[in-house]
Amino acid sequence: MHIEIDEIAKTFGRTAALQPVSLSIPSGALVALLGPSGSGKTTLLRILGGLEFPESGRVLFDGQDATGMTIQERRAGFVFQNYALFRHMTVFENIAYGLKARPRALRPEKEEIARRVTKLLELIRLPEIGGRYPAQLSGGQRQRVALARALAIEPRMLLLDEPFGALDAKVRKELRHGLREIHDTTGLTTIFVTHDQEEAMELSDLVVVMSMGRIEQVGRPADLRARPASAFVREFLTA
Amino acid sequence: MSDAAHLAPPRPARRFRAATEEPAFLRRALIGLVLALLAVLLFAPLVTVFGEALSQGAGAALTALAEPEAQAAIRLTLLVTALSVPLTAVFGLAAGWAIARFDFPGKAVVITLIDLPFSVSPVVAGLCLVLLFGANTTLGGWLVGQGMPVVFALPGIVLATVFVTFPFVAREILPVMVEQGRTEEEAALSLGASGWRMFFTVTLPNIRWALMYGVLLATARAMGEFGAVAVVSGKIRGVTATIPIAIEMLYNEYLTVAAFSLAGLLAVLALFTLALKTALEWRHADALSANRRA
Numbered sequence: 456m457h458i459e460i461d462e463i464a465k466t467f468g469r470t471a472a473l474q475p476v477s478l479s480i481p482s483g484a485l486v487a488l489l490g491p492s493g494s495g496k497t498t499l500l501r502i503l504g505g506l507e508f509p510e511s512g513r514v515l516f517d518g519q520d521a522t523g524m525t526i527q528e529r530r531a532g533f534v535f536q537n538y539a540l541f542r543h544m545t546v547f548e549n550i551a552y553g554l555k556a557r558p559r560a561l562r563p564e565k566e567e568i569a570r571r572v573t574k575l576l577e578l579i580r581l582p583e584i585g586g587r588y589p590a591q592l593s594g595g596q597r598q599r600v601a602l603a604r605a606l607a608i609e610p611r612m613l614l615l616d617e618p619f620g621a622l623d624a625k626v627r628k629e630l631r632h633g634l635r636e637i638h639d640t641t642g643l644t645t646i647f648v649t650h651d652q653e654e655a656m657e658l659s660d661l662v663v664v665m666s667m668g669r670i671e672q673v674g675r676p677a678d679l680r681a682r683p684a685s686a687f688v689r690e691f692l693t694a
Numbered sequence: 695m696s697d698a699a700h701l702a703p704p705r706p707a708r709r710f711r712a713a714t715e716e717p718a719f720l721r722r723a724l725i726g727l728v729l730a731l732l733a734v735l736l737f738a739p740l741v742t743v744f745g746e747a748l749s750q751g752a753g754a755a756l757t758a759l760a761e762p763e764a765q766a767a768i769r770l771t772l773l774v775t776a777l778s779v780p781l782t783a784v785f786g787l788a789a790g791w792a793i794a795r796f797d798f799p800g801k802a803v804v805i806t807l808i809d810l811p812f813s814v815s816p817v818v819a820g821l822c823l824v825l826l827f828g829a830n831t832t833l834g835g836w837l838v839g840q841g842m843p844v845v846f847a848l849p850g851i852v853l854a855t856v857f858v859t860f861p862f863v864a865r866e867i868l869p870v871m872v873e874q875g876r877t878e879e880e881a882a883l884s885l886g887a888s889g890w891r892m893f894f895t896v897t898l899p900n901i902r903w904a905l906m907y908g909v910l911l912a913t914a915r916a917m918g919e920f921g922a923v924a925v926v927s928g929k930i931r932g933v934t935a936t937i938p939i940a941i942e943m944l945y946n947e948y949l950t951v952a953a954f955s956l957a958g959l960l961a962v963l964a965l966f967t968l969a970l971k972t973a974l975e976w977r978h979a980d981a982l983s984a985n986r987r988a
Contacts, residue, residue: 506880526883533884539877543899552895553885608885 456517456611456644457482458503463512465498472498474668475512480661482517485638486646487655490665491691496648497616499665503646504531504614516611532605532643534615538597540589546600547572547585553608575603578637595626602637613638615647619654631658652692656680664688743961746954758952759959766932767940767956774848774923774936775916778855782912783905785856786863790901794871808864811857819857820925823850846928851936854922859912866908867901874900906974910967917963 458480465473473495480486488496501507503514505526513522521529541549550572554563563571576582579599589597598618605613618634619627635658638645649655655662656676664671664679664687672684683689711717716724747755758764789808793801811819827834827844837844844850878900882892898905920938927934935943937960944953 504884506884526880527886527888530886531884533881535877535881537877539881541878541881541896552882552887556882556885556887556891556895604881604885 458612458644458646459513459515459518460499460503461513461515463499463502463509463514465495465502465507465509471668473502473509476668476670477512478663478670478673480644480646482644483642484644484660485635485658486644486661486663487659488646488648488663488665489650489652489655489691490671491650493667494665495668496663496665500614500616500646500648503612504533505529506533530608530611532608532610532613534598534601534605534613534618536616536620538589538601538621540597540601540604542589544588545585546576546581546587546589546592549589549600550575550585550604550607552604571607572603575607578606578640579603579633593626594622595630598622598630599633602634606637606641610643613641613643613645615645617649618647619649619651627654634658656692664691666691740961743954743957746950747958749954750951754951755955755958758949758955761952763932763935764940764952764956767935767937768959770848770851770935771917771937774851774855775913777852778859778916779909779913781852781856782859782916783863783909785860786867786908786912787905789864790867790871791897794868795876808861811860816854816858816919816921817925820854820922823853823857823922823926827853845926846930846934848934850926851923851934854926855916855919858919858922859915862912862915863905863908866904866911870901870904871897903975907971910971914964914967918960 460476460478460480462475462477463473464471464475476495476499488499490496498507502509505524505528509522513520515521516524516529540546541552544552551568554568554571557563572585573582576585579602581596581599584592584596584600589600592600598621602615602618615634619630622630631654634645634647647659656679660675661673662676662679663673666687672679672688674682679688679692683692759768789804792798793805824845825831827837827850829835829838829843829845834843834845842849844853878896879892882896883889887895918938919936920942923936924939924942927936927939929935929939929943931943937956941953941956941960944956
């Protein structure tokens with residue numbers, strides 16, 4: 456799905472979280488929102504997911520105005536920073552949640568839900584953990600379960616908030632490839648937030664560098680390195 | 695370890711202790727002190743209540759409980775509890791939700807107001823209800839005219855009980871909701887759940903232990919409330935006398951066995967709620983441990 460962000464602005468109290476920003480994300484791209492904390496990248500992601508609403512500006516999904524769409528209508532697969540797995544449900548129930556929440560007419564049969572959950576568990580290469588509770592999983596396993604849960608709703612896009620932030624360096628590297636693989640298999644437009652420039656540069660097709668609620672530069676990793684648009688971008692990328 | 699241990703040559707018999715471990719005599723003294731306090735403050739009164747109730751045999755106690763007035767008091771207490779605890783639970787949930795999830799002007803005032811029933815004497819609370827709903831006030835007079843008297847009647851007793859038990863549920867669930875934050879609820883919404891579905895499948899299961907604990911505390915308190923109910927009910931024998939009020943009236947009339955039989959029943963009801971809580975915790979031990987944040 457092609458995503459168009461048109462002059463979006465957001466303030467919290469008296470601080471401007473986002474100056475009016477505009478951005479066009481081509482369908483099927485894997486995009487990193489890169490910036491230091493407080494740069495507005497998470498706010499922008501939450502606005503796309505319908506968790507936050509902008510004061511002005513528009514969001515367009517495939518050319519259609521989605522600014523006023525509710526979170527449920529957007530069907531964005533959202534992976535939260537600490538994964539926000541439902542702790543009182545097993546992994547299986549977590550992944551099935553979105554399918555069971557559908558209105559009766561659109562809800563798959565019980566066997567169909569089980570089949571899809573099993574398939575997703577295979578996709579994230581954890582076929583045997585369906586019966587466990589989130590507290591019994593490692594950080595990396597939790598991240599993959601959160602990804603499977605988001606994919607279960609057959610989302611129109613995938614939004615990830617610091618998906619590798621809570622993991623140690625080794626697992627981080629492994630899961631980077633995991634995300635790239637899942638992106639390539641599903642073909643979903645995928646946007647992830649990170650403050651780690653190495654992660655952004657290695658993983659994504661397009662990097663959006665943000666600072667102080669503004670977009671500093673948008674470009675492919677190689678172009679950003681070759682032609683940083685500002686001193687901030689140059690310094691941030693070499694840090 | 696003490697400083698002296700560094701200076702003195704090591705003695706082979708000495709066993710090393712962890713930094714957080716206290717010497718044995720101190721541990722025993724502290725445990726003994728707690729047990730003694732428990733015995734004097736909790737166990738001895740309970741034993742006395744049952745001892746007095748059964749002092750003339752179990753038959754006499756049961757006869758006292760079968761008296762029409764005692765029966766009326768038991769029925770009234772159960773009815774008042776059944777009406778006021780759900781109200782307390784709903785109000786507590788609403789208050790906890792509003793405070794934990796939203797920022798609004800005057801939030802600090804609301805939090806203080808929730809604690810008001812803890813600090814205000816129940817007698818004062820009862821008096822306020824009388825002043826507001828009494829037959830000689832405008833509102834009270836109108837309600838009496840409609841055939842719905844509040845003071846010296848069931849509605850007043852329920853109102854007084856709700857006032858007194860209100861903080862229990864709100865206070866129990868508030869810290870849990872604050873600690874757990876919004877993200878699981880946001881996740882449910884992003885997966886397509888409606889607000890109600892999110893509430894019943896994510897919010898409520900996450901706070902159910904705190905909610906249940908608050909409800910059980912509120913139940914025990916609702917059954918035992920004396921001060922506020924004493925003022926509002928008018929203590930009409932067999933009509934508006936709850937168990938605690940009936941106990942007081944019987945005791946004042948030197949009907950010791952009857953008074954202590956009812957008191958024993960009240961204690962049994964309280965012990966039953968505690969046993970219920972323990973049984974539930976025991977049965978759902980897996981879910982409980984999974985519920986803790988990893």
